[in-house]
Amino acid sequence: MKLYIKYMVSTRCKMAVKEELKKLGLHFIVVELGEVEVMENITVDQREKLKTGLLDAGLELMDDKRAVLIEKIKNIIVEMVHYADEPIKVNFSDYLSDKLKHDYTYLANLFSEVQGSTIEHFIIDHKIERIKELIIYDELNITEIAWKMNYSSVAHLSNQFKKVTGLSPSHFKQLKVKRRNQIEDI
Structure with a gap:
């Protein structure tokens, strides 16, 4: 499953995202600038926790295609x-x-x-x-x-x-x- 993350512009941001994914027990395939691919489908609860964790790191999980x-x-x-x-x-x-x-x-x-x-x-x-x-x-x-x-x-x-x-x-x-x-x- 692909996720898109706003404000992800550095190696430090990638590390923060990996950390949040690990906390939720999610396994990532790729973590690139602005884009993450995880092996699993994410539950609504996991998505909300990820959204909150990313916000704390100054990042934002995006849904809008534009x-x-x-x-x-x-x-x-x-x-x-x-x-x-x-x-x-x-x-x-x-x-x-x-x-x-x-x-x-x-x-x-x-x-x-x-x-x-x-x-x-x-x-x-x-x-x-x-x-x-x-x-x-x-x-x-x-x-x-x-x-x-x-x-x-x-x-x-x-x-x-x-x-x-x-x-x-x-x-x-x-x-x-x-x-x-x-x-x-x-």
């Missing part, structure tokens, strides 16, 4: 931007359409209607947070970061970074206190 689809969109973006080992070299709209088996226009309209902002804006926000992280780690220079994040040039990355943060990447790097947002808060 909310599930939006959460899948978010999780695919988070996975690509924050956890992909290879540079992002695909068109996000094509990737989302292929992965979710829906026309991108439908996905974009649904996302905008429910979230009040566009998929593109969501992607840019996450890319900027990832860039901040890479700048803080100081393992890559800005040219390498631009390549890794699939920007056409350093100037394009710098312009987008400044538009979102109000700072140039080099000014951000010089700050004593780095201002990063948690993935869950974006």
Whole structure:
């Protein structure tokens, strides 16, 4: 049985979900960002207990198909931007359409209607947070970061970074206190 969980965006979230499932004696096959597959069918009582346990961990069990689809969109973006080992070299709209088996226009309209902002804006926000992280780690220079994040040039990355943060990447790097947002808060 598949379950869909909102706000599940990190390894820590996966661990919290696994813990809640174990408490209820449920056996999971897969625990991915936003999606869990358990071996058993869940009783109404188990579902309520799981819902409560997840809420205590800042997560939410979802039933609405539209909310599930939006959460899948978010999780695919988070996975690509924050956890992909290879540079992002695909068109996000094509990737989302292929992965979710829906026309991108439908996905974009649904996302905008429910979230009040566009998929593109969501992607840019996450890319900027990832860039901040890479700048803080100081393992890559800005040219390498631009390549890794699939920007056409350093100037394009710098312009987008400044538009979102109000700072140039080099000014951000010089700050004593780095201002990063948690993935869950974006």
